[in-house]
Amino acid sequence: MSELQSHFGADASLDPPVQQEISRYLEQHGASSGPPDRSGSLPRMTTTDRFVAKHRSAIRLWKRGRVKSLTDCMACHNSQR
Numbered sequence: 001m002s003e004l005q006s007h008f009g010a011d012a013s014l015d016p017p018v019q020q021e022i023s024r025y026l027e028q029h030g031a032s033s034g035p036p037d038r039s040g041s042l043p044r045m046t047t048t049d050r051f052v053a054k055h056r057s058a059i060r061l062w063k064r065g066r067v068k069s070l071t072d073c074m075a076c077h078n079s080q081r
């Protein structure tokens with residue numbers, strides 16, 4: 001939350017009051033358990049166990065070059081269902 005101006009290569013800065021409110025929420029409700037990631041790599045949604053388990057076929061297509069990026073969630077998840 002303190003480095004949002006360089007968030008995965010994008011500027012995700014927030015107005016200070018908004019940032020404070022979200023920080024407070026995360027401190028109170030965020031998970032603090034679980035082993036720390038010592039791999040040194042950035043945490044990525046697309047490498048979490050749940051994402052991988054739910055996206056086996058999508059990951060197969062991505063590895064074959066049939067899907068450009070797994071992070072383009074909206075390419076497969078259309079909000080109008």
Ligand code: HEC
Nearest residue numbers: 045046054055058061067069070071072073074075076077
């Ligand atoms: C290449 C297509 C594709 C992309 C890109 C993709 N998804 Fe999915 N996603 C799927 C498919 C297909 C399923 C359904 C898997 C199933 O039903 O078991 C799924 C399932 C899910 C589920 C599980 C829903 C449930 O019922 O539990 C979540 C959450 C989800 N995707 C989030 C994301 C997010 C967040 C991103 C972007 C970071 C993303 N997906 C990118 C195709 C994709």
